[in-house]
Amino acid sequence: MTNNFDEVMSKRTDSELLKIVSSPEGDYQQLALEAATRELATRNLSTEQVSIAKQEIEVEQKNKAEKANVPLGTGWKILTLIFPGVLQLFFSRAFISEGHDRKAKELVRWTLYGFGFYGGIIFLIILLETIF
Numbered sequence: 224m225t226n227n228f229d230e231v232m233s234k235r236t237d238s239e240l241l242k243i244v245s246s247p248e249g250d251y252q253q254l255a256l257e258a259a260t261r262e263l264a265t266r267n268l269s270t271e272q273v274s275i276a277k278q279e280i281e282v283e284q285k286n287k288a289e290k291a292n293v294p295l296g297t298g299w300k301i302l303t304l305i306f307p308g309v310l311q312l313f314f315s316r317a318f319i320s321e322g323h324d325r326k327a328k329e330l331v332r333w334t335l336y337g338f339g340f341y342g343g344i345i346f347l348i349i350l351l352e353t354i355f
Contacts, residue, residue, distance in 0.1 A: 228258035238276035290322045295329035307337025
């Protein structure tokens with residue numbers, strides 16, 4: 224019995240297949256899991272190949288975690304504070320899609336700081352106009 228995933232899984236690396244098979248339930252469709260399991264059985268990996276693939280997975284996860292914790296640069300903070308707007312929120316979504324979670328959160332935060340800064344200036348101007 225073959226399914227549409229058999230051809231796709233045959234093109235995957237050993238580490239990708241192990242990652243799919245060991246993923247939490249619900250991350251992949253059942254047919255995809257079955258195809259990945261069949262492909263791993265077909266490859267008949269040695270224990271050394273399995274350990275190399277697991278090391279690749281660990282390195283990938285470490286790199287992903289490091290990427291997610293990269294802070295937003297000072298230039299972005301200054302630019303966003305001076306020119307807050309909806310455009311920065313689109314950039315935030317782009318950062319999230321690239322795996323830069325911390326950058327995305329900080330960009331939203333600095334956009335709000337920018338809106339607050341200009342809101343405070345407008346409040347002070349109105350306040351000073353009513354006093355004088």
